[in-house]
Amino acid sequence: MLTGDAVGPAALGSRATSTGALLLAGLDAAPRDVAVIDGGRLLTAGRLKRDAERWAALLTARGVGAGDRVAVLMERSAAHIAAALGIISVGAAYQPSDPRLPAARVGELLTHSRPALLITDSDSAGPGPAGLPVVTPADADRWTGPVPALRPGPGGGDTVYVMHTSGTTGRPKGVVVPHRALVTRFRWGQRVYPLGRGDRVLWHANVGFDFSVWEMLAPLAFGATVVVGDPREAGDPDALAACLARDAITAVHFVPRMLGLVTGRLSAAQAAQLRYVFCGGAAMSPAVRDAWLTAYPWTRLFNQYGPTETCIDSTTFLCNGSEHTGEVPIGTPVDGTHVRVADDSLLPVAPGGTGELLIGGLGLADGYLHQPERTAERFVTDPYGERLYRTGDLARLDPDGRLFHLGRLDRQIQINGVRAELGEIEHELLRHPDIREAHVTALTRGPDTVGTLAYVVADAGLTAAAVRRHAADLLPRTLVPTQIVRLDSPLPRTHKGEVDVQALRAAHAPGH
Template structure:
């Protein structure tokens, strides 16, 4: 039971990812008779998360440990429509969605919620208005807001969301399945209810530590004289009088982007390793409440100015996909605070208007239709046929939004793989045109007209 079941890597601030070693015992305790949601032997749980994402631990083992069925999503990089079809076809009753994916499904009132009884969300702060919309549209749904770093085995706390919760901030709930939660000040002393402090998690589901990193394990996992072994999360929370926890952000520079935990320092380190880069800074830009983008700013070294797409390609070769910046901008200097540190709040002011947005001749009707859909999802006007989706800050979740809009508004089914093979407005318009012609072929010359005669 105390042996390592797997090692799962998370982002590291020094450019070296951290391998979190989780024990069999911790997983078993998370999934055995889980009281934080309804799960019976009659349920069917959707398994669509990557194996490298700790939600897969819940999707597979919570189902099997309780006699339920695992419904394996067989579509690689599924669209919103693919997920809905999988749920309908196989009678899925329980599903986990990252918070970012849930928000997009909520905006679209996706029919995926119709066959489900329980939805678990996690990864980022849950928007109250999206939770409320889903509960109003699907009132039978059990919606569970889960919270937990990988070091605490997927979920450390959980909360069943009610319509009343949606009138304010949705809480992250109480400790579950053997976890303990302590809200402490900088000196490790408990703070009064209602006051903010750092969340320290204890209990039997803590990770064994960081594989091969005893010094880092000792830094993040400590032994408290009263509460035993604790993990310092770096998350700021407050405790209500009834014991329910509210989440308020981070104590450090760590960020969450589409459910993935990211240390900007790791991305910055990889950028500074490039010979054309003198300095780099990374932050998160939120063009809308439902969209978070990882943005990199680069100061060029003497010589040729590095091209953004070349740097992104190099990063993709050495970093996990979620750590590759959605946008990369070359700047003369990085803004600094009076103390000489990078002013991360001022970084987003450096986002210059992309030259690809400057008008460059009229678009064809299909190009205009594609550009309009892109503009809506990207939160910026797209006016050029050669505009590139990724260069404009597009990412896989926004690509799902566009492919779903193409299906609903133009009647075109476009896979995510096809989407990324046509990265510009012109390329995608050509792809749409071919799909429309294939679906609605023109009558052959000299073909007899349809009549009522048989």
């Protein structure tokens, strides 16, 4: 299809749209198998189900039911998983928040989202809404009332989780995701990289990121084991590599920066059990991809893309294979998903053209919690009557139907009247085999933008002149970086994983 549209395969098993039904079937299939490893604690599927039943009974007694939202302010743990299962069972929506957020931020999230109840093992909930009921894992442990059997709960268009993401105005956006989206995502994953008995999936994503939902729940649906990552090891590549070896992890997700840092820290023998490696959250450079596949060629390395608004992943690309050289695509749509590279009228661009990436299909969120105007702005109806999410990302679709992510539309600048996409410059810089990360900013002189400044993470042997020659081979002269700063260490990141521009400028200004 030589247009700016691409459509993923029809979703398999779309009749079963209850997340709870999938999870319950998985737990009941092998109740004596280990479902969760949390430090030195091993929980069988049967024990986890009983713990979830206690949570469901407690929540019901506190008045929580279908259509409610339950905020969860807990670190990764077996108790967190059991609480999430209990929430889904009673028909409520799981609404996680990172317990390491400032108390004031947590209070803002709770005030805005107005949940029916808060589950926490932390004292950092902040000033939430007056009268908000609070329960803890200890309350579930002490529950002595009736404990009915775990129910599958609702499905289809009912809300399964609410995940907050940052807003351009500073106000958090609660993304409302229905069961049909999550079930479609789980079933697609099981088709492309099937999990089963003997698989161990590391749950180490921040609970405020939607990939965390896949890490902690999808393994349970298909007979695999969830290994709870130690929060004290977050961001430590040595500790993460040790965990992969010690706990015989078979499936793990990285952001590209961490993928690069972990590469080489595991011997081939230590990584022998690894089957699936997922990478997302930022652009993967060819250098990072090639280093990993050279070290661990038996693993299947997937580059994945998807905003929170489209349920975890919308596109994927399997990086293995001799034909997969050069830049790394974000791939093709997942099952039940339609993507479009569009012009300003939301119509497909010509083949090979660039435009805004729009996403439609079963993975779409319902919108933003309590923000109808913001929802209407980002979730739009195209001239054909299809509901699409405007990602704000710039993309290109090649003749083979593969998507390439070129950065953010809101990072456009004008240089002497010529429009420049900073993300496009970064994209081309990352095609150099020795550049692991790149970030480009505007270079200003007074009120005028006179060029661009590129920060590149690369070995000392790569000179600024070599980077400039590489860029000149791929970009119009106006877009070739005016100044280049080479870094030995990775780009600084915020807790959301985005480049910390202020820290970068403070530590690595030109001339430092």
